[in-house]
Amino acid sequence: MSQITIALSKGRILEESLPLLAKLGLEPAGDIDRLLRVPSRDKNVSFLIIRPTDVPTYVEYGAADMGITGKDVLMENGSDALYEPLDLNIARCRLSVAARVGHKPGNGTRRLRVATKYPEIARRHFAAKGEQVEIIKLYGSMELAPLVGLSDVIVDLVATGKTLKANGMEETEIICQVSSRIVVNKAAMKMKHAAIQDLLERIAKVSGP
Ligand code: ATP
Ligand code: MG
Numbered sequence: 001m002s003q004i005t006i007a008l009s010k011g012r013i014l015e016e017s018l019p020l021l022a023k024l025g026l027e028p029a030g031d032i033d034r035l036l037r038v039p040s041r042d043k044n045v046s047f048l049i050i051r052p053t054d055v056p057t058y059v060e061y062g063a064a065d066m067g068i069t070g071k072d073v074l075m076e077n078g079s080d081a082l083y084e085p086l087d088l089n090i091a092r093c094r095l096s097v098a099a100r101v102g103h104k105p106g107n108g109t110r111r112l113r114v115a116t117k118y119p120e121i122a123r124r125h126f127a128a129k130g131e132q133v134e135i136i137k138l139y140g141s142m143e144l145a146p147l148v149g150l151s152d153v154i155v156d157l158v159a160t161g162k163t164l165k166a167n168g169m170e171e172t173e174i175i176c177q178v179s180s181r182i183v184v185n186k187a188a189m190k191m192k193h194a195a196i197q198d199l200l201e202r203i204a205k206v207s208g209p
Contacts, residue, residue: 007067
């Protein structure tokens with residue numbers, strides 16, 4: 001049996017991945033809050049615990065055979081180098097455009113300013129509508145930007161809308177739905193086909209919509 005390394009996204013995706021893995025008898029056997037690499041109860045499977053945005057890189061280079069990360073991350077870093085065979089239907093949310101309540105942006109003379117952690121997704125979204133925008137890249141707390149005049153709108157993940165509301169903002173457009181996906185290294189898919197196929201089938205059974 002081949003050894004399989006799975007890159008897990010820490011944070012909220014990990015919290016929702018663990019129950020799913022447990023159903024397969026694959027819970028990490030170690031301190032996932034401190035270790036970066038942990039074995040599982042199955043001696044053929046081990047885990048890397050890394051940031052969601054790093055998962056595609058580890059899998060693309062084959063440092064992990066497969067991984068779990070958000071569709072938002074995959075869309076932003078758009079890579080053909082990975083297979084994306086399975087939607088896990090976990091960590092569900094959506095990518096949206098949001099603005100201050102009552103402020104209708106985008107009718108001024110200058111270009112709309114968009115603050116976001118997702119410059120590529122934002123650029124594509126507005127380009128598809130024929131809108132030239134100015135993208136301002138941020139790394140967190142996007143809701144602050146319109147409040148202090150840094151941007152007119154934000155492009156960010158929304159789950160309940162509570163954070164937006166608390167900051168006097170509202171969704172103005174939904175760009176797309178987001179959930180976490182399995183990604184697989186292309187070479188591993190060939191070289192470790194049986195083991196990976198078996199895992200994918202078992203995961204598919206416990207990840208219904
Ligand atoms: P990084 O900065 O490396 O992307 P992070 O530390 O921000 O990671 P988390 O906030 O724990 O990581 O997880 C972010 C991922 O969780 C997102 O990429 C998305 O796929 C998923 N997610 C699901 N719901 C939400 C939500 N309401 N807000 C943010 N992320 C969410
Ligand atoms: Mg975060």
